[in-house]
Amino acid sequence: MRAAIAQAAALTSRLRHGLAAIHRAELVPHAPPLGAVEQALRAAISTAERLHDGLTRAVERYSAASRDANGLFDALAGVGGALLGTQLRMGALFGGPALVLGALAGIAGGEALTGRKLDPAALARFLEQHPQLTGNPTFVAAVRGVADGMDEGMLTAAGVPPVIAVALGATGRTGMATSADALMAIGPRLGLLEESPVDVQRVDRQRVDTAPSGATQRLERVPEGDQVRIERYTAPGSPDRFVVYVGPTETFDPRPEGEPWDMASNVGGVGGEDVASIRATELAMRDAGITDASQVQLVGFSQGGMVAARIAADGDWNAVGLQTFGAPSGNVVLPDGVQGMAVRNREDFIPALAGPQTDHHLLQVERTVYADPSTMPxxxxxxxxxxxxxxxxxxxxxxxxxxDVRAQSRALDDFAGDYARRPGSTITASLYHAVRRDGSGG
Incomplete structure (x- = not known):
């Protein structure tokens, strides 16, 4: 729509230049009469101006309607969460604390209800067997609503009156952080979602010939297995620049194991807590020579995108660029001046786990991958x-x-490409692997 507005403005400008040319031509002696052409141009200018104004009003109305719809959706999610929390509290009062504890354990994995160890593969099998469900944009919207209403649900379950819980949610005093904090507090009592110290080791370092160009090449450099890749760009006479690539979740097991990119980091990270995957990435950054003055660009996929966004929002680092793919980071408020984009597929429910999009500093890019649902794997x-x-x-x-997209892509490309093109420049890539200390929570 913005492109159409720009084209309408450009057309109006060209038509006005043509009208000015006619006026100049009429000043030339013995020039043929151009009155009919002038009338046609004036009519065309009027039409182009109306088109431009109409498109502008349409964008304004669409934006207002979108804000209103999102506000209504958020309000309904809050009310629904509050009602669900009330029902949960009623169960606690009349059915005993064991009922609530059993429900929470069931939500966490079912161990307290079944007496069996959690089988993370069961969730993976369900998702594999129902791709049309999990990839449906309606399902994505439902996930976003559930995530948005969790804080109201937890407050009312704890005894806060529903009206007050909804009011707190509407003012922004509660949110995903409230829900995540509650889960992170309850989880360790069930042997789940436990935090621990981390150790980070550099496992590889090598020279690189070129800087990435475009979103495709940046995504290709995001690691898996070894969770963090850091590229150092040096150019004579200039301070070093760094690009930090952060990988996705490595295990969905909520029990404490040796992997920092796990469900504890997912849940706590979405809530804004200082989780293992963020701490490990920052340890790798310091080892790579990044200081609070170093210009840094961050790129991340899935949990890695959430980690990248959290670090970019942290005032301890000089983050100037950010590109995320499928990240649950919509509730991360970024500072002004960070260039880049947050990329989401409309069939992807993972970004919806962070609730509604609240930050609008970064360019938001959404795309439908499977326009024909029958082509979905x-x-x-x-x-x-x-x-x-x-x-x-x-x-x-x-x-x-x-x-808009091209401008942000150029900014991301030029951050590293500018140095890479200079004579005498070097690019060094370091790969890091992190583990939870002692392979357990603590």
């Missing part, structure tokens, strides 16, 4: 969140005609 869990789906979206970004 049936052998993948959450197909809209798969790396191959985001690779296709990254390619679409690189081919985009939107000036």
């Amino acid at each position: 049936t052998d993948q869990a959450a197909p809209g969140h798969q790396r191959v789906a985001y690779a296709a979206t990254a390619q679409a970004i690189d081919a985009a005609r939107s000036e």
